[in-house]
Amino acid sequence: MTSHPLLSVAEVPAVEPYLRTVGEVFRVFREQDSGCVSCGVQLPDGERWFVKEATTAAAQTSLDRAWAFHQAVRHPAIVPQPHRIAVADSGRTAAVMPWRHGESLYGPARARFHALPLASVLRAVDRVLDAHLAVEAAGMVAVDLYDGAFLYDFGGDLLHLIDLDEYRPGPFVLDADRLPGSARFMAPEEWYRGSVIDIRTTVYALGRSARLLLDGGERRAWRGTAGQLAVLERATRTDPAERFAGVREFMEAWRAAV
Ligand SMILES: Nc1ncnc2c1ncn2[C@@H]1O[C@H](COP(=O)(O)OP(=O)(O)OP(=O)(O)O)[C@@H](O)[C@H]1O
Ligand SMILES: [Mg+2]
Structure with a gap:
C-alpha cells in the first residue's frame, strides 16, 4: 500500500x-x-x-x-x-x-430543507432511522443527537450523519446530573442522575428528529399525516415503557404509516 x-x-x-x-x-x-x-x-x-x-x-x-x-x-x-x-x-x-458535501440543518439550511419535496424529506427520515438500526445492532445508544448531526447535501439529495461523538454502549445508568444535548431532542430520563438510558431513549431522540425534519421546527408546519404524527407521539412518550421497544419496532410502525 x-x-x-x-x-x-x-x-x-x-x-x-x-x-x-x-x-x-x-x-x-x-x-x-x-x-x-x-x-x-x-x-x-x-x-x-x-x-x-x-x-x-x-x-x-x-x-x-x-x-x-x-x-x-x-x-x-x-x-x-x-x-x-x-x-x-x-x-x-x-x-x-x-469530507462530505452538505449543510448543517442546525442553521439557515433548515428552512431550505423544509421546502424540499416531501419525498426527499421522507427519504432523509428513513435514512436516519436505518442508520440507527445499525446503532441498535451494535448495542450502542444515541446521546446528543440533534439537528447539528444532520448534514444535508442538497445537490445529491442525501443526508449524512456527523458528530455522533457522544454515542456509547447501552443501556447505562446516568452518573451525572444530565446528559449533554439539545433540550428539544432530550428524553425526560436524560435529565436525572441514576436513570437508565437505553434504546428507548434513542427512540425518543429519533422521534424528535423525525418531527423536526417534517415540521422544520414549527408544529403548525407539519408535513406528514395524522398517522405519522401518532407514531412520533408514541416514540416520544414521557414514560420510556410506553414508547416503541427499540429502533426496529419504531421503524416498522413508521414505515407502515408512510
Ligand atoms: N465529514 C464532514 N464533512 C464536511 N463537513 C463536516 C464534516 N463533519 C462536520 N462538518 C462540518 O463541521 C461542523 C462542525 O463539526 P462537528 O459538529 O463534528 O464539530 P464539533 O466540534 O463537535 O462542533 P459542535 O461543538 O458545534 O458540536 C459541522 O457543523 C459541519 O458543518
Ligand atoms: Mg459536537
Whole structure:
C-alpha cells in the first residue's frame, strides 16, 4: 500500500501546520462548543478530508468515545472515522473523516430543507432511522443527537450523519446530573442522575428528529399525516415503557404509516 498523508501518518507534532504541508486547508472550524478544532483539507489528488482535533481534555474524552463508536458501527449514512492521528506529547488525537458535501440543518439550511419535496424529506427520515438500526445492532445508544448531526447535501439529495461523538454502549445508568444535548431532542430520563438510558431513549431522540425534519421546527408546519404524527407521539412518550421497544419496532410502525 502506498503511504497516504492522512491515513498512514501515526503522529504529528501539531495538526493544523501538518495539514498545511500536505494539502490546502480550505475551511477551519474554531471555537466550537465541543473544544475541538476541525479543518477541511484538500490533498493534491483532489480528495477532501475533515480532520477534527481535540484541544481540551473533555474534547479528547468525546473523541475517544467517537473512535470506539465508529469502530463498532458502520453505515452508509454515518460519516466514518477510518483513522486517527496522535498529537505528539499531548495525549490528544485528531480524527480523520472523509469530507462530505452538505449543510448543517442546525442553521439557515433548515428552512431550505423544509421546502424540499416531501419525498426527499421522507427519504432523509428513513435514512436516519436505518442508520440507527445499525446503532441498535451494535448495542450502542444515541446521546446528543440533534439537528447539528444532520448534514444535508442538497445537490445529491442525501443526508449524512456527523458528530455522533457522544454515542456509547447501552443501556447505562446516568452518573451525572444530565446528559449533554439539545433540550428539544432530550428524553425526560436524560435529565436525572441514576436513570437508565437505553434504546428507548434513542427512540425518543429519533422521534424528535423525525418531527423536526417534517415540521422544520414549527408544529403548525407539519408535513406528514395524522398517522405519522401518532407514531412520533408514541416514540416520544414521557414514560420510556410506553414508547416503541427499540429502533426496529419504531421503524416498522413508521414505515407502515408512510
Ligand atoms: N465529514 C464532514 N464533512 C464536511 N463537513 C463536516 C464534516 N463533519 C462536520 N462538518 C462540518 O463541521 C461542523 C462542525 O463539526 P462537528 O459538529 O463534528 O464539530 P464539533 O466540534 O463537535 O462542533 P459542535 O461543538 O458545534 O458540536 C459541522 O457543523 C459541519 O458543518
Ligand atoms: Mg459536537
